[in-house]
Amino acid sequence: MGSGHPELRVVDGKAAKADAPDPAALSDEALFKRYAPYVARIGLRLLGREADVDDLIQEVFLAAFRQKHQVRDPAAFKSWLAIVAVRTARRQLRKRKVRSFVGLDTLAPSLELRDPDISPERRALLTRVYQALDQLPVDHRLAWTLRYVEGEKLERVAERCGCSLATAKRRIAAAHTRIQAELTDG
Amino acid sequence: MDKLAQELEATREQLVADWDEERAARLFAGVGQLKRRRTAARVGLATVTAAAGAVALLLMNPGAAPETQLTAEARPGATHEATAGETVRAGQLRLADGSTASMVGEGSELELLKNTPSHIAMRLHQGQARFDVVPSTGRSFAVETGPYRVVVLGTVFEVTRGADEVVVYVERGKVRVYGPAGAYDVAAGERQAFLLEPAAVEAEEVEEAAVETKRVKRRARGKRAxxxxxxxxxxxxxxxxxxxxxxxxxxxxxxxxxxxxxxxxxxxxxxxxxxxxxxxxxxxxxxxxxxxxxxxxxxxxxxxxxxxxxxxxxxxxxxxxxxxxxxxxxxxxxxxxxxxxxxxxxxxxxxxxxxxxxxxxxxxxxxxxxxxxxxx
Missing domain, CATH: 1.25.40.10 (Tetratricopeptide repeat domain)
Structure with missing residues (x-):
């Protein structure tokens, strides 16, 4: 797996907004202000831990500030950010697995739920889902989270994970089976 | 759509990070700091390369005069005897054992931590510096920068900075490379690569994931009672x-x-x-x-x-x-x-x-x- 960032290119241009501003024309601060909440949302959903999201945001925007001038299609910039976020999350999750394996990572998922009246049962369900995700191979976790938590279409999952559609489907199905078994068996 | 998928769809809008102006400002400032740290680390590694090259060059050609290796950016005549605790931003430092440290380019900042005939240590805060090290068996000589510390143990060696890794090849003697993952000795005849990015230990993770899968399945079977x-x-x-x-x-x-x-x-x-x-x-x-x-x-x-x-x-x-x-x-x-x-x-x-x-x-x-x- 490459460690660099993907080249800026047209990705999912049809779905992107046609009136997206040219990122090269925006200051770093304006770019951050416009897109950081979006990256934070993806980061939280992928990582399941509020405490880790800040690092992901900073890594993603470090890449964005460096490469914003290479953008060919402004409409694809948001998708490009999502791809970088997924790659960054992959690195973080792999480090977390290694740290967990040697007993250095014992933090639990720390999810922020916008609605304060959301039921404890639903909070507990999400906590258990993320506990189950922690058991999965990282690539399976990412694909499943993009599909079921982020609600992305299969083609978009494949694009953001940098894999084929068939591989994305296989990863999602394997993860879904494992998670359902884990939730059922408690 | 199964029940789990329905539950997640219903919860999706609630699963968002808390976001406010204070957090945005803090993180935006953090990106700038991260950029500076990364830049310093890259410059530091480039400096390590230069230092290693200088050491090797000098060991192979002890008669070479240090001044002939200075770049145009170092100001001639600015050489002075350095004292511990001093921070230098231009010119050349002459160290206690006769070695020299020369600032290269503008904006460099080198702090001399120790400067005795038996122990020399420096910290490069930013920029680039060149080190001409006098061969010696009874003296430690270390340069710290970012997360790395290169200790010269008396040797001839090469350091190559690639896009994703630093390669250290030792021709004679031994060097010790300190990094985020700990210390690593490279002995004569060895060539060792050090990753610049955090280690992507995919092979270990695949194996680890397989072990985890078996563990989960065992636990699930037990709980199906x-x-x-x-x-x-x-x-x-x-x-x-x-x-x-x-x-x-x-x-x-x-x-x-x-x-x-x-x-x-x-x-x-x-x-x-x-x-x-x-x-x-x-x-x-x-x-x-x-x-x-x-x-x-x-x-x-x-x-x-x-x-x-x-x-x-x-x-x-x-x-x-x-x-x-x-x-x-x-x-x-x-x-x-x-x-x-x-x-x-x-x-x-x-x-x-x-x-x-x-x-x-x-x-x-x-x-x-x-x-x-x-x-x-």
């Missing part, structure tokens, strides 16, 4: 689950089972029984991810169902203590204010309300906290 009360509880039949529990259903002393039992009791109208299970989670499994939720639920049961506001306040405080920055901390503090107020502890409620308003000035419970805390 008949535990009807849990099945009933998880399917939403809380009355049936509680009856099954009362009939002798076994509750394992592990967090998820205790939480299911608490749900069965609480949601079938038996809050006192729920307290028993929730207290076990908090008492016996304080490090479990569900412990903060258990303490919070305990507070709600005490406050809303059993009319024990003092105990409720303690439970909400416990929830906060278990996860001070967790997703429930804000609500737990707000409800602690409410419980203290309802328990007649106006001073305590006021104190906690002030704490809430300081910590969450735009929090979602501000109005209720002001009300229960007696703050206009």
């Amino acid at each position: 008949a535990k009807s009360w849990r099945s009933l509880s998880q399917s939403g039949d809380y009355d049936g689950a509680f009856k099954s529990l009362q009939a002798g259903g076994v509750v394992d002393n592990e967090p998820s089972a205790l939480m299911d039992a608490a749900d069965a009791a609480r949601l079938s109208g038996h809050p006192r029984s729920a307290v028993k299970y929730l207290e076990r989670v908090v008492r016996d499994h304080g490090k479990s991810p569900v412990a903060p939720l258990a303490a919070f639920t305990l507070g709600r049961v005490y406050l809303d169902r059993l009319g024990h506001p003092q105990k409720a306040a303690q439970a909400f405080a416990r929830s906060r203590a278990l996860a001070p920055s967790g997703s429930m901390a804000q609500d737990a503090l707000a409800r602690e204010v409410e419980a203290l107020s309802k328990g007649g502890d106006a001073a305590g409620a006021y104190k906690r309300a002030q704490q809430y308003l300081r910590r969450y000035p735009k929090g979602r419970r501000v109005r209720a906290v002001q009300l229960y805390g007696g703050i206009d």
